[in-house]
Amino acid sequence: MSIVTSVKEKICIMINCSLEKARIQNELNFEEQPNYMIEVPREKAHGDFAVNVAMLLSKQVKKAPRAIAEIIVKNIEDHEGLLAKTEIAGPGFINFTLNNAWIYGILPQVLREDKAYGGSDYGKQEKIQLEFVSANPTGLLHMGNARGAALGDTLGNLLEAIGYDVTREFYINDAGNQIENFGKSLEARYLQQLGYEVAFPEEGYHGEDVIDTVKTIIAEVGEKYLHIDSALRREFLIQKALEEKITAIRNDLASFGVEYDVWFNEQSLHDSGAISKTMQELQEKGYVYEKEGALWLKAKLMGDEKDEVIVRANGLPTYYAADIAYHKNKFERGFKKVINIWGADHHGHVARMKGAVKALGYDPEQLQIIIMQLVRLLRGGEIVRMSKRSGQYITLSELIDEVGKDAARFFFVMRSPDSHLDFDLDLAKAESSENPVYYVQYAHARINSILKALGTGLPQAQEVDFRLLSEVTEIELIRKIADLPEEVLQAAINLEPHHLTRYAQELASQFHSFYNSCRVLCDDERLRGARLLLVDATRITLRNVLGLLGVSAPERM
RNA sequence: GCGCCCGUAGCUCAGUGGAUAGAGCGCUGGCCUCCGGAGCCAGGUGCGUGGGUUCGAUUCCCACCGGGCGUACCA
Structure with a gap:
């Protein structure tokens, strides 16, 4: 405790x-x-x-x-x-x-716990499934996905820190209408690249990256799929393109510091019969009826605004049906808590997903959905216009190239998910004090510089009299260090990772104040020892916070 | 129309049923012959509007105004 x-x-x-x-x-x-x-x-x-x-x-x-x-x-x-x-x-x-006495117990505890400081066993190793990003594999990752990635990964770190067994999962929508559509786009580009004048589908994917993908495929197989049944051609192109896209997504996320435990294919739910089985279960429970040739779920019964189609008149299940089967699968795997992070454009889906979970006999409270608001990019004070349809958008990998992983992750987590995020590219790029991430990292680098200048090793905690730390800035720094476990716990259980960036800034600020008013490497040997351990405890605390955020803690900058 | 989110300082945003509502940026002025000046210190007429609940509301409830997003046999 x-x-x-x-x-x-x-x-x-x-x-x-x-x-x-x-x-x-x-x-x-x-x-x-x-x-x-x-x-x-x-x-x-x-x-x-x-x-x-x-x-x-x-x-x-x-x-x-x-x-x-x-x-x-x-x-x-x-x-x-x-x-x-x-x-x-x-x-x-x-x-x-x-009495100040209680405060002096904090530093030895921090030094002893070291990497574990800030954590707890609140979660009792209960299994939590955390699904985030789950971007369509028909394109590259955009800013919304990037925000989801930073939020999700940080939340995962937080939940692990308080003792949950977290499974990070990416749901690949590799089935359904949009894949059909993707296939048509690929086919059109394939034929166009080979010199045929064909119309590009109205609702197709206009992005340049689709053309690049097709060029890569042509480099490999040439005209082999030119004179062949269109359905086979599309199937082949889709398979090749998905492989490439998913690999790109996986690599981009990895370079953003995000690693998943499970990549879950929607297609597998179709193939295994899980979807039809789930539909059947809902039907047996009396939650399904037929209207105009389609099957509808009585979502209104479960508190949704209206009923929803789960199987279309053409016999194909909707995305909703697949997602219901996916969530049933999650609970069947033994997760007590299931958390999803979705963009604001999916918020209409929340009530019906919870409704479906209820219909399947689970407690909808076990499913928590974080809705995050959209991201706006600013450059030179101007909004950068983006549109996925037209292919005009900045990708995650471009963002990492431009501002770096550390700044990007910090900025995305800095705001409450409920709040619209204005991402100021110029500020995130600035290698100066106006950039909050540098401010925090600078404190860490500064500490390492002091410890290096010391030359010798640090004293043992039991040899040091911490009561010598009596300056206001010293006491306040210790108090701030002491707050970490509570900050982590609250941020984790309330699913509010943004508290962490604020805490990091406050801790860095408190350190800088201390540094300016107290000389660490002073002549008084006993005082120097106590201050050195205070500085080392600050280092541990800063490093742990940055670690939770997925931001590096550099020893020099 | 209906539903969800948001409206707090010049800007971007935290925050809370309680005692004088905060941070960063920007702006102004100061601060090491010394451990990293990417730092520190000082400077503030702000909770969209109107009702209600409460000993107490910026916070909870209702209405309204403004912005965003949904409201598909798309995902």
């Missing part, structure tokens, strides 16, 4: 005891203890921890909050000598100021 959490628990016990005592002595009359909060106040003047229990009791007890607070404070028994000061303030807060 983190030290901050254990201190909060101690305060909680003291308050609970005090409340019980007051009740027995008939000083406070209440039926049930309110669900109060122990929080770290924004204002330093309000102490280390603040409690709002008196305000919450006011109604039950029929006393003014401040009067209640006084009774609680009077009855507090501080056996451990934890408290330096207790104050009643504002509308009825009880503010606790602690």
